[in-house]
Amino acid sequence: MKIAVWLGRRLIAIVLQLLIISFLTFSLLFLMPGSPEQILIGPNPATAEQLESIRERYGLNEPFLAQYADWLGAAVHLDFGTSIANGEEVSSLLIERSGVTVSLAIYAIVLLLLLAVPLGLVAGARAGGTADRVISAVTTMLVSAPAFATGLLLLYVFGVVLRWFPIFGFGSGFTDVVWHLTLPAATLAIAVIALIVRQTRAVAATIVRSDYVLFGRARGVAPWTIWTRYLLRGSSMPLVTSMGLVLGFFLTGTVVVERLFSIPGLGSLLINAVSTKDLPVVQGATILVSFFVLLANLLADASHLAVDPRVRKAVLA
Amino acid sequence: MSTGLQTRPARQSSALVVLALAFACLVAGLCVVSFVGLGLDPQTQRLLEARQPPTPGHWLGTDLVGRDVLARVVHGASVTVIGPAAVALGAVAIAVPLALVAAERGGVVDAVVMRTSDTLLALPSILVIIVIAGLFGGGYWLAAAVLVFLIVPSGLRIARSVALGQKNLPYQEAARLIGASTPRRMFVHTLPNLLPTIVATLLLDFVAALVALSSLSFLGLGAPPGSTDWGTMLAENLRLIEQNPWACLAPAVMLVLTAYSATTIGDWLHLRLEGRRG
Numbered sequence: 001m002k003i004a005v006w007l008g009r010r011l012i013a014i015v016l017q018l019l020i021i022s023f024l025t026f027s028l029l030f031l032m033p034g035s036p037e038q039i040l041i042g043p044n045p046a047t048a049e050q051l052e053s054i055r056e057r058y059g060l061n062e063p064f065l066a067q068y069a070d071w072l073g074a075a076v077h078l079d080f081g082t083s084i085a086n087g088e089e090v091s092s093l094l095i096e097r098s099g100v101t102v103s104l105a106i107y108a109i110v111l112l113l114l115l116a117v118p119l120g121l122v123a124g125a126r127a128g129g130t131a132d133r134v135i136s137a138v139t140t141m142l143v144s145a146p147a148f149a150t151g152l153l154l155l156y157v158f159g160v161v162l163r164w165f166p167i168f169g170f171g172s173g174f175t176d177v178v179w180h181l182t183l184p185a186a187t188l189a190i191a192v193i194a195l196i197v198r199q200t201r202a203v204a205a206t207i208v209r210s211d212y213v214l215f216g217r218a219r220g221v222a223p224w225t226i227w228t229r230y231l232l233r234g235s236s237m238p239l240v241t242s243m244g245l246v247l248g249f250f251l252t253g254t255v256v257v258e259r260l261f262s263i264p265g266l267g268s269l270l271i272n273a274v275s276t277k278d279l280p281v282v283q284g285a286t287i288l289v290s291f292f293v294l295l296a297n298l299l300a301d302a303s304h305l306a307v308d309p310r311v312r313k314a315v316l317a
Numbered sequence: 318m319s320t321g322l323q324t325r326p327a328r329q330s331s332a333l334v335v336l337a338l339a340f341a342c343l344v345a346g347l348c349v350v351s352f353v354g355l356g357l358d359p360q361t362q363r364l365l366e367a368r369q370p371p372t373p374g375h376w377l378g379t380d381l382v383g384r385d386v387l388a389r390v391v392h393g394a395s396v397t398v399i400g401p402a403a404v405a406l407g408a409v410a411i412a413v414p415l416a417l418v419a420a421e422r423g424g425v426v427d428a429v430v431m432r433t434s435d436t437l438l439a440l441p442s443i444l445v446i447i448v449i450a451g452l453f454g455g456g457y458w459l460a461a462a463v464l465v466f467l468i469v470p471s472g473l474r475i476a477r478s479v480a481l482g483q484k485n486l487p488y489q490e491a492a493r494l495i496g497a498s499t500p501r502r503m504f505v506h507t508l509p510n511l512l513p514t515i516v517a518t519l520l521l522d523f524v525a526a527l528v529a530l531s532s533l534s535f536l537g538l539g540a541p542p543g544s545t546d547w548g549t550m551l552a553e554n555l556r557l558i559e560q561n562p563w564a565c566l567a568p569a570v571m572l573v574l575t576a577y578s579a580t581t582i583g584d585w586l587h588l589r590l591e592g593r594r595g
Binding site: 017025028031032033137140141144145146147148149150152153155156160167248252253255256259260270271274275277279282286289290293 | 333439441443444447448451452453454524527528531532535536537538548551552555558559562565566568569570572573576577579580581
């Protein structure tokens with residue numbers, strides 16, 4: 001019951017945040033340089049009749065708030081109008097592109113966990129040792145640098161020199177797509193690897209000196225079991241909450257990575273739309289990405305509640 | 318039992334700090350060189366010598382239209398670094414006084430400042446500057462101006478909490494007793510104690526701004542085409558990666574090392590200054 005109340009509150013908060021975001025993105029039409037009619041027609045010169053028909057079609061003669069209400073009503077039904085550049089439905093463009101971006105983000109999370117958790121365990125088990133220092137220095141370097149620069153280094157080493165992976169495009173068929181998305185996903189993953197390594201390291205450093213690990217060793221539990229059952233399981237809890245944060249970063253960081261590897265996702269859609277001042281596409285993509293980010297945060301909090309009874313008690317009390 | 322020491326991030330080795338300082342000096346030197354000129358020629362196009370790998374005449378080869386990559390990387394230092402430095406200075410100049418006032422006044426003032434900053438902090442900043450810089454056509458400096466406000470909140474939070482910690486210390490009371498005015502107490506007595514925080518914030522803000530502005534240039538929405546901004550260079554030379562990889566590797570390496578050096582120096586200075594304070 002309390003879960004439902006908590007969830008309801010969070011959903012209301014998301015709806016309110018989306019309302020604010022939608023109002024701001026709607027206002028772009030009036031804030032951008034140039035008249036709204038001309039923006040919606042595009043760069044070509046327009047006749048008086050065309051301007052009038054645009055005004056009619058978008059209801060530009062109505063008061064501002066009425067226009068917002070109409071636009072919002074359509075947006076709720078995923079109708080963001082048509083692209084100025086090519087006349088396609090914005091919603092179908094968004095659906096077509098989000099599949100690519102979402103699979104990239106999910107793949108990046110898988111790679112992140114595969115890379116960061118073992119490194120964090122190694123660093124934490126021998127805190128202060130050489131491995132710890134090297135891991136800390138390298139991950140700090142990766143987290144502070146811009147993702148497109150580290151991505152380019154990956155692209156050069158694994159794509160150009162070693163030729164293990166393709167350097168651009170999306171591919172077709174499952175294995176081909178995975179093959180194409182490996183370097184982009186790795187670029188996203190290493191951009192936030194320090195966060196997960198530090199967390200895993202802190203937990204592992206605490207667990208490794210705990211009584212139950214000591215007793216486990218004393219009773220002769222195999223080292224492998226200690227690493228997987230004791231350290232790995234103990235470190236996994238804090239990871240769940242960071243996943244929301246990480247997913248949020250991936251969904252915005254993908255803008256740069258998609259450009260670097262020429263992947264036709266939401267990010268490159270947004271960049272093209274912004275460069276050609278294709279406002280309906282910009283509005284749709286902004287709202288969709290914001291919605292994904294908010295949803296990722298909610299999922300993170302909900303899964304935290306699900307796995308940790310202590311948090312559940314504290315939040316729901 | 319864990320002792321606090323083991324869970325702290327690994328100690329930085331002093332060799333890394335020295336390397337970071339050396340690299341920062343190198344970048345500063347390159348900035349001076351790019352201002353003075355020194356026979357640099359980053360713009361001359363030699364179409365007959367285009368797309369060449371490194372040669373004795375061009376140590377890092379040439380780009381698509383035959384411009385010397387080494388000269389462009391050197392010239393790009395100031396172009397790439399000055400914007401982020403200005404953003405970091407601007408953000409700190411706004412964040413610190415606001416933090417002092419919020420901590421001093423408390424109540425409604427504090428609440429308004431902090432809720433506004435929380436709201437800004439929740440925005441995905443890269444999306445915001447992409448949309449604004451792209452649609453409003455103001456380019457690099459408009460994006461930098463917007464970025465100042467998006468970067469203020471993170472430093473503001475830290476500075477405010479440090480300022481709050483100073484509020485009830487004996488020296489504050491002493492200053493009050495000898496009749497120091499509130500502004501004098503805030504800026505002459507409290508401010509120097511915020512110095513470690515300010516220095517660290519300045520460098521971290523610089524890194525955040527470097528990442529944001531160079532990403533924007535990489536996307537073609539920041540520095541104008543043909544600029545020697547390292548982000549722009551990387552994007553424009555991407556299609557040369559087979560013929561002259563150095564044309565895009567060099568700016569990438571410079572960006573990675575600049576960001577890493579600033580982070581390392583920031584952490585190191587913060588630990589040192591904090592330590593001295595006790």
